[in-house]
Amino acid sequence: MAELLTTTRNATLQDMAALLERQQTRKVDMVVGPRTVHVEHGRLIVHGVEPMLTRSGVTSADGVYRPTGVADEGLSEKFGVPRQYLARMREHALDLYDANLNGWLHRAPADKRYLLRALRGDNGDEGIARAWLSDGYKRVDNLDALMATLDGVRRAGVQVDIDGCDLTDRRMYVRIVCEQVRALAPRLLHGYRSPFTGEAGADNPVVFAGFVITNSEVGHGAFTITPRLVVQVCRNGMTMNRDAMRSVHVGGRLEEGVVTWSAETQQRNLDLITAKTADAVAHFLKREYVEAKLHEIERDAGAPIRDPQKTIHVLGDQLAFSESQRTEILNHFIRGGDTTAGGVMHAVTSVAHTLTDADAAHDMETKAMRALTLAAAQR
Known part of the structure; x- marks a missing residue:
């Protein structure tokens, strides 16, 4: 081959x-x-x-x-x-x-x-x-999902950029960002600096709207659109899992032999994805949505972290982070300079950037909001 x-x-x-x-x-x-x-x-x-x-x-x-x-x-x-x-x-x-x-x-x-x-x-x-x-699995292919998503964005008439694409044996991930829709987060970013460039969040507290689409062709999750906020100073992403839109791949039983998926069935899938994307754009890519989510994050973000090593150990147990991941999160927490629960969240999202395994990176980023809550509870 x-x-x-x-x-x-x-x-x-x-x-x-x-x-x-x-x-x-x-x-x-x-x-x-x-x-x-x-x-x-x-x-x-x-x-x-x-x-x-x-x-x-x-x-x-x-x-x-x-x-x-x-x-x-x-x-x-x-x-x-x-x-x-x-x-x-x-x-x-x-x-x-x-x-x-x-x-x-x-x-x-x-x-x-x-x-x-x-x-x-x-x-x-x-x-x-x-x-x-x-044999009851309903196919939604990655290429179809990607094209239908882009069609939904086009129909919504919003200018977006692709913030990166990943493909693994399990899933496809496409990160979409809309820099036209932005908000300021000075409370969240005032003490933070990028561990990659050293740039200070206080000098540039901008957060962009966006979302990430995920799909699996092999039974590892539904087609999903999840809102995602992107911090400009470091490009860290914060995914809002509770607001995700999902479409499960479950269908009727298939006949034995090679499966030839009908054009009608495929078109129904594409129409649904396009419609869901348009809904996501209308809801997630709004300044009001971004500001509301930042307000929720800031409720816990200011909690001081007095024992970083203990805090990261506790949340590592709760969120199933490996020992090497915990070490990297602690390193990024120190380099980020923000000694609050928000700093722990930033450390989790920045470490996710560095992982070569896209599934592990996405999994870590989706746990950042839970890490924030757990870190705030340690005070």
């Missing part, structure tokens, strides 16, 4: 769209039964699936597919094999990996059905098994 890039971090919109378009040409969705799949040398061997008609002619979906970690998690869930045990077998004992999964496939009811989302290889080469899902 010609090497296919499947992930990216902090990409431009153009690069993200190009990557998604390349993936789109490789995608194949199959509803398979337990008798049409077996496992060999850690790979899924698919046989007996009806060929599909594509632009290039009749294409067989049968073949060899190597599972990603996400696909292994799906296999673990559907067959009740502990995830850590499956990962250990893949790394150290592929014969046991094969035997376990083949055993459970053999024992599964013959009429049981699963959705296998994959990327085809070239000319019979090995492909990629992206996800092993329920």
Whole structure:
């Protein structure tokens, strides 16, 4: 298989769209039964699936597919094999990996059905098994979600910028910022300086409106639009999880074989995403919304932190931060110079900037508001 890039971090919109378009040409969705799949040398061997008609002619979906970690998690869930045990077998004992999964496939009811989302290889080469899902999963592809979101923004007539795009084996993230919609946050930023540039928040207390869209093609979350405030002096992002708009990927049962999603079904998905985006723009990209959220944040942000190490240890336990993440949060807290609960929040969001794992970065940023609340409670 010609090497296919499947992930990216902090990409431009153009690069993200190009990557998604390349993936789109490789995608194949199959509803398979337990008798049409077996496992060999850690790979899924698919046989007996009806060929599909594509632009290039009749294409067989049968073949060899190597599972990603996400696909292994799906296999673990559907067959009740502990995830850590499956990962250990893949790394150290592929014969046991094969035997376990083949055993459970053999024992599964013959009429049981699963959705296998994959990327085809070239000319019979090995492909990629992206996800092993329920046959009731409703597809919302990343490229469709991205284009529909941009269409919703265009229809709303608001000038926005793309603040960065990430793609992982689990999710797509697109951060959108509107610098025309801004507010001042002198109380939140008066004691803070960027750990990246040293610029003082007191000199530039501007906060922009924005939101982040997330989507998963492989069962790891709904299509979501979450409001996000961006601090100009450091580009830290503060996501407002409670206000998020979601659309869950659950649909009717699919027939066995290669799934050909109807144009009508896809258009309904796109129309819904476009409408939700227009609603998000109308609500989230308003100065009144930004000011209201800043007021909520500032209620806790001024609480003094007298024992930073203890405070970060406590919130690290509560928010499941690793030891290395806690160390970095403490370092950024010290470098940021803001010895308040707001400074802890800034430290969490700035560390999220530095993580190369986009899923971990997004997860950390979404916990920043909870970190603020926990830090304020430590006084």
